[in-house]
Amino acid sequence: EPEVTQTPSHQVTQMGQEVILRCVPISNHLYFYWYRQILGQKVEFLVSFYNNEISEKSEIFDDQFSVERPDGSNFTLKIRSTKLEDSAMYFCASSPPGTGGWEQPQHFGDGTRLSIL
Amino acid sequence: LAKTTQPISMDSYEGQEVNITCSHNNIATNDYITWYQQFPSQGPRFIIQGYKTKVTNEVASLFIPADRKSSTLSLPRVSLSDTAVYYCLVGDGRAAGNKLTFGGGTRVLVKP
Numbered sequence: 297e298p299e300v301t302q303t304p305s306h307q308v309t310q311m312g313q314e315v316i317l318r319c320v321p322i323s324n325h326l327y328f329y330w331y332r333q334i335l336g337q338k339v340e341f342l343v344s345f346y347n348n349e350i351s352e353k354s355e356i357f358d359d360q361f362s363v364e365r366p367d368g369s370n371f372t373l374k375i376r377s378t379k380l381e382d383s384a385m386y387f388c389a390s391s392p393p394g395t396g397g398w399e400q401p402q403h404f405g406d407g408t409r410l411s412i413l
Numbered sequence: 414l415a416k417t418t419q420p421i422s423m424d425s426y427e428g429q430e431v432n433i434t435c436s437h438n439n440i441a442t443n444d445y446i447t448w449y450q451q452f453p454s455q456g457p458r459f460i461i462q463g464y465k466t467k468v469t470n471e472v473a474s475l476f477i478p479a480d481r482k483s484s485t486l487s488l489p490r491v492s493l494s495d496t497a498v499y500y501c502l503v504g505d506g507r508a509a510g511n512k513l514t515f516g517g518g519t520r521v522l523v524k525p
Contacts, residue, residue, distance in 0.1 A: 341514065344512055354512075387456045393509060403459065406456050
């Protein structure tokens with residue numbers, strides 16, 4: 297079964313540094329998402345992306361965050377100047393086009409653990 | 414957005430059936446009900462989705478009463494590997510690409 301892949305699995309970065317988290321969504325999917333999960337807390341939505349633009353973003357997704365689909369396969373999340381509170385698991389997800397019926401489920405990668413020192 | 418309420422945790426034993434009930438009293442007409450499973454250090458994984466009555470797949474069954482104000486995820490004959498957090502989500506099925514809003518989920522511990 298096709299899956300969403302994320303790299304790296306663990307990223308350690310100094311506070312204030314830029315970090316780029318990478319994702320390869322499932323190939324025929326059109327909708328892409330980033331979520332994060334701080335240790336012991338809920339999975340939180342960050343941003344959704346469709347047709348090369350952001351569809352929706354949460355309050356967490358401030359000016360320090362950006363997303364990009366630089367080619368036909370990768371989907372990246374950039375944090376420009378990391379803060380200690382950015383430490384979390386970051387999950388990428390993708391979903392296929394709707395069928396005119398019910399929304400298609402989102403498929404998640406296994407995440408990148410981001411540790412800010 | 415319909416709010417969901419589910420138990421914080423449940424314990425079970427291998428071979429038993431586990432039923433997790435989720436309340437969603439203000440579910441809207443176009444909302445569908447979806448359950449995800451999350452193992453430690455992994456992303457959530459889709460289990461099952463339904464709108465009304467009963468849905469069954471190779472992993473679980475989902476029971477939805479006529480008023481749709483609750484739903485029950487049933488995991489038959491659980492094994493140790495079913496230990497995970499289970500999330501009930503309710504969302505608008507009309508448009509693709511909607512965000513998922515996760516609650517705290519139900520932490521299921523399967524004991525030998």
